[in-house]
Amino acid sequence: MVRIPEVAKRNGRERDPAATREALIDAATELFAERGFDGAKIDAIASRAGVNRAMVSYHFSGKKGLYAAIFERDIAEIRQEFEGIDAAVVPADEKLRRFVAAFGGHHIRRPYWSAMMLREVLSGGRHIEPKFLETLARIFALVQKIVEQGVREGTFRPVDPLFTHHTVAGCIVFFFAARPFRERMIAEGRVNVPTPDPAQFIAHVQELLTRGLAPTKES
């Protein structure tokens, strides 16, 4: 998963600083996701990235900076991925399907994001900068708007936007975040199922929501 920067190996000159940065971000994402901010040690991160531990301070001015850099990258991507969903002139159930697809898509492309995000949620956002909270508030606002539209136009039965947001975000984030645990349970034979396909799960959530939020037929 982590690409070790081949240019930046043996000591001396001629490295690629960008490769060092990226290798550190990739390695750190894995370890922060698996072990949390305090559980991921700088030594382990640098070692997995194949770079010297002093590089963390040099490139990110410390562990916190490295952590923040990960959020910086993912948050920027997310903002972009959600663009256009709100503006589209389609029924709310279709908008919600698109939202689920975009949200799930990000988790497929960034497998460790769910765990990073979830740990922050668990700790009340202790390690993230307040500016990121705004983006997260916008994600809720988007779902809220979709649900309200659906209830208004009759595509959805009268459901609470906050509850809906928690069910949508909850099951998707959980599915991806649970991967380490799920794979262990499968590997140890405690759970006898094949490894699930993320894309199929996203489709399952879309279907569940479309049906579960649909208004009661009055026939």
Added chain:
Amino acid sequence: MVRIPEVAKRNGRERDPAATREALIDAATELFAERGFDGAKIDAIASRAGVNRAMVSYHFSGKKGLYAAIFERDIAEIRQEFEGIDAAVVPADEKLRRFVAAFGGHHIRRPYWSAMMLREVLSGGRHIEPKFLETLARIFALVQKIVEQGVREGTFRPVDPLFTHHTVAGCIVFFFAARPFRERMIAEGRVNVPTPDPAQFIAHVQELLTRGLAPTKES
């Protein structure tokens, strides 16, 4: 939340060891939930419990033992709460409603359990003893059985048991685990909604699943 054992205050004789143990478990649950295993420091736990830090080693032989004691208690409760659901002779959708009620009920009674559990799931169960994994496997087995029954008898459309389990567990666990974050977002005015009622959320999930899993009407 944490009751400080009044008997065991000033140094000297006459304490209640059980009160010390409980105070430590309560305080530790909060801190482990909020900060994770590595983030929760023994000093902070003992301090919040109002007891001396050496008591952790004395009563639980170390931090790991204290952590394990929390799981011991909750896992035992959960096994009890799920008893009878499987044996009942009712349609699958009713069984699933009962499962959601029992699962949600535990989270309402033990507000910090979701975060503890979730952190373990995120890290692949790194800090829990293997014997606990069996109980967790049983929870999935229970849902699996309910879903299979529902598909067989026609109460559910043909859905995947693993996917269903992830949606059920995911949205409930997430709702409770997100409380610190949610309350912060509300307190800071970033999200303009009233604090949600857990029991209502459970009902929301029951309804969503009943409707979302129902077979397509062939009228």
Added chain:
DNA sequence: GTCTATAGGCTGATAGAC
């Protein structure tokens, strides 16, 4: 059972050589 004092290991950060 509880408390104090302390040992010993680990961790994050950085000064300075290259």
Added chain:
DNA sequence: GTCTATCAGCCTATAGAC
């Protein structure tokens, strides 16, 4: 930019007094 060496602080665990 990268690496080595090192330091100061923190954290867990425990010996021994009460």
